Structure formats: C-alpha cells, structure tokens
Amino acid sequence: MKTGIIAALLLGLTTGANAELSVDEIVTKANEAAYYAGSDGRADVTMNIVDKSGSTRTREFTLLRMNTKGGSQKFYVYFKKPADLYKQAYIVWKEVDENKEDSRWLWLPALNLNKRIAPGEKRTSFVGSDFVYEDVSGRNLKEDTHELVETTATQYVVKNTPRNPGDVEFSYYTVMIDKDTFLPRKAEYFDKNGKLYRTVEATKVETIQGFPTVIESVVKDLNTGGSTINTFSKIEYNIGLKEASFEERFLRRPPREVTR
C-alpha cells in the first residue's frame, strides 16, 4: 500500500490532473463506467464458450439493468438459447451495503418454479461459461482493498486484494483501467501461489449514447485452456425501465423488453 501511494505521488507529478485521483476514486469511477452507465440499459448477449479442444457451446440472452437507490442495482437475464435454457429467467438484486447479501432468483419455466439461489454461489460459473456470476453483476468494491501499482501514459493499474481470502479462489487480481474513459480493459487473476490463471478482457469498446461501452469481452481460463467470448448487441441506455419489472411477477411473465 505504501509503495502504491508513493508511486501514485511520484507519477502524479508527471501525468497531470487525473493522476491526483486517489485509488478509491479511480476504482469508483471505473466501477461506474463498467456497470452504472445511464440510469438503466439493455443488451442482447451472445456467449460463445470454447473448450480447449475447440468445441463451442452458445448461449444467447437479453440483459436488463437498472440502477436503484444508493448504488444498488437490479438485473434481469432472459435466455433464448440453447433450447434447454430457453425461457429461463434470472433476477439479481445487487446490494452494496456490507451487511446485505444480494438476492437472486432463477425461473424454471417447465416447472413453473421460482427458485431462490443461495448467495454463496457468486464465484460459480455462470451457465457453464468461464464467467462467474459476479462478473455479470460486478464485484462489490468493499470486498477488496485497492492499491494503485502503476500508472502508464494511458492506463491505471490497480491491484485488488480480497478482505476475506477464504471466500474466493484468487489471492489478488489486477485491473488495467483506461485513463480517458475509466473503463476497465483487462483483469488478471492470480491464484494462491501467485500464478496468473485467469484473464478478463474488454476486447472491443464503442461509444453508445455517449457512454463508452464494452461490446466484446473475453475471459480465458489458463488452467483449463477454455475461453468464453461475450458479444453485446442492440445496446440501449435510459430506456425507462420500471423497478417492478424485476419482481417475481415478471419471472412468470417476462417483460416485453426481453422477449422482443
């Protein structure tokens, strides 16, 4: 931490106004850029899961996101492919308060069943991909301590160390954040032996309605040799979603925003 502060101070002398930001300000801005653009938004997502032999499985879903009070958020995921996930829906109420757990529900249409998901399963693979549930809705900033380890001409490099190492499979991860947009561009995860084993990268970025937006991201699992590519399309912000759309009612009756 100490070296981080010193590095930041030294770099601050040479790189101008932005470098005066504290690491907490940087990660807060990066979190906002990555997960909070607009007051709400939607996207169609195609997820290609490639295993080490090269065989591919595809998931397609529509994602809705809405910012609610005090930094909390609600997410709605509606699956269209593959056939065995068709019409499954998934709702997350993400909480930012430290003493509050996220709430998550999964809708299984064939059983007409609303299944509550245990909060412990955040680091579990999201529908068999190399993304984990936490990648979809964002990891709470309070879960980690943050340290600015490097500032380049275009990026900040932040090291994040979990406050509760027992809860996660990594010992720390670093994130490279673009200085101009504050979008996180690449995260590298290191295991308990300090070995790099997982990367998450924003490979394509476009500005949509004024918001720098990731339109393609790739996660690689270096241990298994597998990777997952997410492609985002039909992205829209500020579409006027209602908070009620994230209730059980709309698991039974998916809102138009996801079915069309």
Added chain:
Amino acid sequence: MKHISHQIRRISLISLILSANAFALDTEFHGFVDGRAGMRTQNDPYEDQQSLAEIRAQLDSLTYLDAFTLQIRADLVYDALADDPEKIDLQTGEGFIDLREFNILFTPVDWADVKLGRQILTWGTGDLLFINDLFPKDWNSFFLGRDTEYLKAPSDAIYASLFPSFGSIDIAYTPRFDADRYIDGSRISYWNQGLNRIAGQDAIIKTDVPNNNFEDDEIAARFYRSVKGYEAALYFYSGFWKSPAGADPVSGKATFPNLNVYGASAKGTLGSGIVSTELGYYDSRDDSGGGNPFVRNSEFRFLAGYERELAKNFSAGIQYYLEHMMDHNDYLDGLPSTKYAADENRHVVTLRLTRMLMNQNLILSLFTYYSPSDHDVYLRPVATYKLDDHWKLTANGNFFIGQYDHTFFGQFKNNNNVNLGVRYSY
C-alpha cells in the same frame, strides 16, 4: 334482433383482433425428442420387468399477440408399455398425446395478470416435498424416472395474479377437480390395504373421481409479500385429497374426500445459504372427528430446510418434514387390525447433493428421502451429461428400501429401477 347485432359485433371484434394479429404475429417454436428406457433391478410378481420404454416429442410454441400471449406445449408419446395405446385421456396423460400447456396470458388491468387454460402450477418452499402445493403431481413419472418436470401434472384452471400495494395474491380456480396421476398399480406396485399385501396389475385401484364441472371444483390461493427480506406467504386450498385417501364401503372404490388446507411459509437467506419453512393444516372435512375409517384423518404438516454451496459447484440441501395425524386414537379405533397402522407422526429427512463437473455439462445429483419412523428410504440418483447445445444423456435410478411393506416408500420395494434417456432439444 338484439341477439343478432350482438353476434355481428362479436364477429367484427374477432375479425378485428385477427387482422391486428396478422401484423403482430410472432411465434417461437421449440421442443425436444426424448427417448427413455428403464428396467426393474429385481423381479416384481405384479409388474413388467421393463419400467419405461417410450419416445416423446414435445412441441412448445409461444405466440406473442398484442392482447395476450398464447402458449401451447404438447407431448406426442409412443409408450410401448401402455396397456391401451388407443385410449386418450388428457386428464391422466394416457395415450399418444399429453397436453402440458394450452393457455393464454393477458393483463386486463395494470395490477393483475390472468392465465387461462391448461397450465403447470407450482408454489411452496419444499424441495420435492409439498405441503401447500396441492396442484396435481404425476407420481408414476417421478418414481419411474421420467424427467423431473413430469412430476408436475397440468391443471385446467384460471390463474389470476393480483398485485396490490401491500403484497401479491394468486388465485387458482379449477372448475373440475384435477387429481394426481396417482399410483394405481398399473405401472408401480403398491401396498393394498384391502388385501393386506403388496399388489400391482392384479389389483388396479378403481376410483370414483369427483368430476362435475363447477361442483367438484378446487380453489387455491396464496398471499405473499416480503417481510424483513424474507418471502412470507399464506395459503388456502379447498378441494379434495389429490390422491386416493378413502374408500366407498359399498362400491369398494377408492375416493378423493373433501379437503381444506390452511398454511404458511417463509424463505430467505441465512448466512451463505437459503433457509425455508412451511406448515399446513389438512382439514379432512369428511372426517372431522377422525373416527371414520373410510376417510383419511386430518393432518398437520411441517417442513424446514436449508441449502447452501459447500464448495464450488457442489451444493447440499437438507430438509426435515413431519406429517402428524390429528386423531390417531380414533384412527386406530376405526381399524379392524392395528398391525399395518400408520404412526401418529411420520418423520422424513431429505438430503440433496449436487455436483457439477466439466463446465457444468456433467451434473451428478443424489436426492435421498429417509424416514426414521417408517424405517424406509428412497434414493434417487441422477446423472445428466450435455454433449452439446442439443444432445443430453440422462441416467437415473430409483431405489426403495423399507423394513415394512406398508410404509410410504417401503411399499415400492419391488419397483427399484434404473433408466437411460437421450434427448435432442431444438
């Protein structure tokens, strides 16, 4: 004259809807083809050695119209073990077509949704245990090892959901009683009380099912809301015991006596898991004193459960379940012999273990029911492997172990079976 103008108005309204829909028609088709074969792992003197031999093709269509959504989901079935393949009974699912869903869903006012027609209904907090969910179950499918979704049999109902500010209300009205697809001896051998032994195809249960429209109806209601982060619910049911729970002493047929159920449940997060509890009072209205030997006694039922992830891709769920007979002494007094009498309290513990491997493409699960009071066990291992986005293989076993022949799971001891399934989804 008035009648005619009314007709004309109706026709023009229909044509208006149709022409509007011609522009808005938007249908999604999906489905699967599923082949499944299974056999008993021991001899059953009253049943076939083969437990399953069938192919089903499910067609699922969802049409978005401006005014409503139309859902049709039907299985075309070839069942080599069906005793009468010519017969079609949409109520029991017998025959070459099993209509799972055929309904329209619409929103008449902002604060209400209505689903009308054939549909699958579920509520309550239990995992493969049901207290306030009195929608029809297909126990044959469950014990024979069809996909778990077939445990739920369809209801022909109007389902209204109301969303006032103080909570949510669901009301399911079924104009004609939808019984369980209960164990009747044709595919699964069972304890026959009259014969005092296990029986099967030699003694298929004959029933007298209440079947008058709007008289033999069922109403199920639920009120639920969030209370301090917990999902709390109250339930009411008025109808009939869903599986045979009595007998007509004159005809000898099994009956579905009147039943009311009053219940409540709560579910929420506790630590890194989900905790749930549910209770219900089963008021067997034809046997209010408990002394009628031809009608099942009133019961109090309770369950509590907890599930959580133990390690990455490995989760466990445990439940405790109680069935308490309200008037056990009167029940005993009504029996000719107490040799095969049910206990006052039936305790059941369940454990679900689920392990996901190979990017969640291989799922191994084991569900165990154990009753320390009945001294019986039901083990239900399932392995599924997704070959790709279309093909899925399933292997399942159903094993019943019991000290006695007359207990809930013990009676099925000759039905132990293993089965294999292959499914192509599109």
